Amino acid sequence: MPIVSTQRMDLEAGSLPTHRLLTVNGEREPSEELDPYITDVDEAKLADFLRDMMVLRRMDTEATALQRQGELGLWAPLLGQEAAQIGSVRATREDDFIFPSYREHGVAWARGVKAEDLLSVWRGVTPSGWDPNEVNIACQQIVIGSQALHAAGYAMGIKFDGGTQISLGYFGDGATSQGDVNEAMVFAASYQAPVLFFCQNNQWAISEPVSLQARTQLADRAAGFGLKAWRVDGNDVLAVHAVTRAALEHVRAGQGPAFVEAVTYRMGPHTTADDPTRYRSEQELESWRAKDPIDRLTKHLESLGADVQKYLSRGETAADELAAALRQAITTMPDPQPTALFAHVYAEPHEALAQAEHDYLQYLEGFDTGESK
Amino acid sequence: MSRTTMIKALNTALRDAMVHDEKVVLLGEDIGTLGGVFRVTSELKKEFGAQRVVDTPLAESGIVGTAVGLAYRGFRPVVEIQFDGFTYPAFDQLVSQVAKLHYRSRGRVKMPITVRIPYGGGIGSPEHHSESPEAYFAHTAGLRVFAPSSVQDSYTMLRQAIACDDPVIFFEPKRRYHESAEITTGQVPEGVVKAQVIRSGDDVTVIGYGPTVYTLNEAALAAEDEGISLEIIDLRSLDPLDIETLADSVKHTGKVVIVHEAGPTAGLGAEIATQITEHCFDYLEHAPVRVTGFDIPYPPSRLEKFHLPDLDRILTGVDVVLRRSESAHQVGAR
Structure with a gap:
C-alpha cells in the first residue's frame, strides 16, 4: 500500500454539503438556502458573468502564449478556475479589501486592475503592477499562505477602527497546510475579525494532490477554529456567487469570520514551467473538462431561452479586444531603468543605499560613448 | 528630568507614542493584562484598552503577519516578541513581507512596524532566551535595525522607531533592563539615528x-x-x-x-x-x-x-x- 493515497476525494464526501445551483448540463437546481441570495441575478447578469469568464480565459491563454513566445518570464494559469474567481469577487463590495495569491488574476482584473499591469509583474519589469489602495486589492502573494495573516490583520484593523468593510484572503488547497493559514484562522476567530477566507481547492499543489494536504474536506477544518464554513462547486458561477454572498453577509453581520471552499480544478500547469503530464492522467482532465464553468453557464442560458449566440459573440469581441490590446502593451513595454533597482527599498532616506545607487550610476555612465542609443 | 529604569523608559516611550498617534497599536503575548513578562507594557492596556494593547495568541508568525495587515489598514503596529529566540517562527513574515512590501508595492504600501525584541544573554536563562539574532535582520534590505544601550536611548530610539515609516527591528538589551538614569522624555529627534x-x-x-x-x-x-x-x-x-x-x-x-x-x-x-x-x-x-x-x-x-x-x-x-x-x-x- 502506498504511504500517501492519491485517491481523488469525492466531491460530495465530508460533513458539509457541496452547494450547486447549476448541473453540469446547465440545469438549475433549486436551493432553499441559497436562492434568496441571487434573486437579482437575471439573464443580463448571467450574461455578464459569461462575458467576464470568457474575457478572463482569453487573458489567461494570451498570457500563456506570451510566455511561450518569451515575452513573459513565467505565468501561473488560472484556466478552469474562472467561475470560482468571478463568482466570488463579483459578490464583494468595492471597499472590501482583498489579499490574493499569485493565481488570482481574475479577482484582480474584476477589481479594475488592467491586464497589462497584471502581466507586467510576470514580464519582470516591476514587483507589482498596481496601487493596492486604489483598487482595494493587495499585491499578489507568492509565498504560500502568507497573505491569509495579512487578511486577518486587516480585518482586526477594521474591527479596531469601526469600519464596515470585510477583508478577504484568497488561497489554494496547498496553502491550507501552511502554519500561516492556520494561524490566520486562530487570530480571526480570537478577535471575531470580519474576514472571509476563500480557498480555491483546485486539486493540485504543483504535483501534490489535495489528499496529501488533508484527509478531511478542507472546509471541515474551519469548524475546528470556530469559523462558519461553506463548500461550493467552484465551477458553478451562480453557486459560487450565492455562497460568497451568504458568507459575506454572515461576516458583515458581525457573526464572525468565515471560510469558503470552492471545489474546482486547475486545468493547466501550475505555471508555464510545469509539466502536469508527469503526475496526472488525461482521463482525470477529461472528467473535469465536462464540468467546464463557461460551458455550464452557456447551457444554462440556452435553457432559459436566451439568445446565447449574441452573448457568446459579445464575449468573444470583448476577449479579442482585450487580447489584442494586451499583446500590444506587453510587447512594447519598455524595460525599467537601473535606477528602479534602488527605488522604494526604504520609505525614508538610507545613506548607504543612496551611495550605492550613486556609485553604480556613475559606473554605468563610464560606458556612455556619447553615441545615440 | 527624572530617574527611571530602562523598563520604565520603554514603557513611557510606548505610552507617549500612543498618545501622540492613535494609530499606534501594540501586539504581543502577555503584553496586556500582565504588562509583558518584563513589564515593559505595564498598565498600558488599562489606559488604552484591549484594542490598542492586544494580547495575542501564541503564534509569532501570526503576530507579525497580522501586524502587516494592520499596516495595510493604516495602523502603526508595535510588536513585542517575548524573547529573541522566539523570533524565528516569524522569520518569513519579517524577511519576505515586512521588509519587502514597500519595495514590492513600489512605495504605495508603507510598513511602519516596530518589532521589539528583548535580546542578548547574561540573565541565566535556558535555551532560546539569550540570543543575538541582529545580523539576520541587518542583512535584510528593507529593515532598519536599532539597538539602544542606555536608558535615555531606550526612550528616544523607541520613539524614533515608532515614528519611522520603515519597519524597525528594535533590540532591547534585556540584561540592562534594570539600569536606571535621569532621562528627558517628550522629544523625538528627526532624521537618521547615528552612532x-x-x-x-x-x-x-x-x-x-x-x-x-x-x-x-x-x-x-x-x-x-x-x-x-x-x-x-x-x-x-x-x-x-x-x-x-x-x-x-x-x-x-x-x-x-x-x-x-x-x-x-x-x-x-x-x-x-x-x-x-x-x-x-x-x-x-x-x-x-x-x-x-x-x-x-x-x-x-x-x-x-x-x-x-x-x-x-x-x-x-x-x-x-x-x-x-x-x-x-x-x-x-x-
Whole structure:
C-alpha cells in the first residue's frame, strides 16, 4: 500500500454539503438556502458573468502564449478556475479589501486592475503592477499562505477602527497546510475579525494532490477554529456567487469570520514551467473538462431561452479586444531603468543605499560613448 | 528630568507614542493584562484598552503577519516578541513581507512596524532566551535595525522607531533592563539615528552596541588606570550603519576593536571591520579585532560567562591592537 493515497476525494464526501445551483448540463437546481441570495441575478447578469469568464480565459491563454513566445518570464494559469474567481469577487463590495495569491488574476482584473499591469509583474519589469489602495486589492502573494495573516490583520484593523468593510484572503488547497493559514484562522476567530477566507481547492499543489494536504474536506477544518464554513462547486458561477454572498453577509453581520471552499480544478500547469503530464492522467482532465464553468453557464442560458449566440459573440469581441490590446502593451513595454533597482527599498532616506545607487550610476555612465542609443 | 529604569523608559516611550498617534497599536503575548513578562507594557492596556494593547495568541508568525495587515489598514503596529529566540517562527513574515512590501508595492504600501525584541544573554536563562539574532535582520534590505544601550536611548530610539515609516527591528538589551538614569522624555529627534562617541579617547576605538556598551565603559575606566585611552562608540543603529562616525574615530586612533555577543562569522563585526578597512586602510596600524561570542549555539547559563565578551577579553582585544599581546585567538578575538 502506498504511504500517501492519491485517491481523488469525492466531491460530495465530508460533513458539509457541496452547494450547486447549476448541473453540469446547465440545469438549475433549486436551493432553499441559497436562492434568496441571487434573486437579482437575471439573464443580463448571467450574461455578464459569461462575458467576464470568457474575457478572463482569453487573458489567461494570451498570457500563456506570451510566455511561450518569451515575452513573459513565467505565468501561473488560472484556466478552469474562472467561475470560482468571478463568482466570488463579483459578490464583494468595492471597499472590501482583498489579499490574493499569485493565481488570482481574475479577482484582480474584476477589481479594475488592467491586464497589462497584471502581466507586467510576470514580464519582470516591476514587483507589482498596481496601487493596492486604489483598487482595494493587495499585491499578489507568492509565498504560500502568507497573505491569509495579512487578511486577518486587516480585518482586526477594521474591527479596531469601526469600519464596515470585510477583508478577504484568497488561497489554494496547498496553502491550507501552511502554519500561516492556520494561524490566520486562530487570530480571526480570537478577535471575531470580519474576514472571509476563500480557498480555491483546485486539486493540485504543483504535483501534490489535495489528499496529501488533508484527509478531511478542507472546509471541515474551519469548524475546528470556530469559523462558519461553506463548500461550493467552484465551477458553478451562480453557486459560487450565492455562497460568497451568504458568507459575506454572515461576516458583515458581525457573526464572525468565515471560510469558503470552492471545489474546482486547475486545468493547466501550475505555471508555464510545469509539466502536469508527469503526475496526472488525461482521463482525470477529461472528467473535469465536462464540468467546464463557461460551458455550464452557456447551457444554462440556452435553457432559459436566451439568445446565447449574441452573448457568446459579445464575449468573444470583448476577449479579442482585450487580447489584442494586451499583446500590444506587453510587447512594447519598455524595460525599467537601473535606477528602479534602488527605488522604494526604504520609505525614508538610507545613506548607504543612496551611495550605492550613486556609485553604480556613475559606473554605468563610464560606458556612455556619447553615441545615440 | 527624572530617574527611571530602562523598563520604565520603554514603557513611557510606548505610552507617549500612543498618545501622540492613535494609530499606534501594540501586539504581543502577555503584553496586556500582565504588562509583558518584563513589564515593559505595564498598565498600558488599562489606559488604552484591549484594542490598542492586544494580547495575542501564541503564534509569532501570526503576530507579525497580522501586524502587516494592520499596516495595510493604516495602523502603526508595535510588536513585542517575548524573547529573541522566539523570533524565528516569524522569520518569513519579517524577511519576505515586512521588509519587502514597500519595495514590492513600489512605495504605495508603507510598513511602519516596530518589532521589539528583548535580546542578548547574561540573565541565566535556558535555551532560546539569550540570543543575538541582529545580523539576520541587518542583512535584510528593507529593515532598519536599532539597538539602544542606555536608558535615555531606550526612550528616544523607541520613539524614533515608532515614528519611522520603515519597519524597525528594535533590540532591547534585556540584561540592562534594570539600569536606571535621569532621562528627558517628550522629544523625538528627526532624521537618521547615528552612532555616538560616548567617551573620547586617543589610543584605540572600541565599538559596541546594546548590552556590551556597559562593559565597554568599564573597560575604558580599567584601561585608563594603565594609561590607555579608549574611544568608545555606541553604534545605536546597526542598519543603516553610520560608517562616517566610525571612520572618523579610527582615522584618529588607527586601531579598532569591535565587540558583540553574537558569534563572529558573518556578524555585524565582520561588516564593520570590512567597512572600516575600506574607509581607513591607510590609517590602520593593526587589523581590526573582533571580541565576540563564539560560533556556537547559545550555551547553558552556567557556561555563558565564558561565552560573553567580558572586561578581560575586551581589554585583551585592546592589547592585541596595541601589539601588547599576541593572544587574539585565545580570547575569541580574531
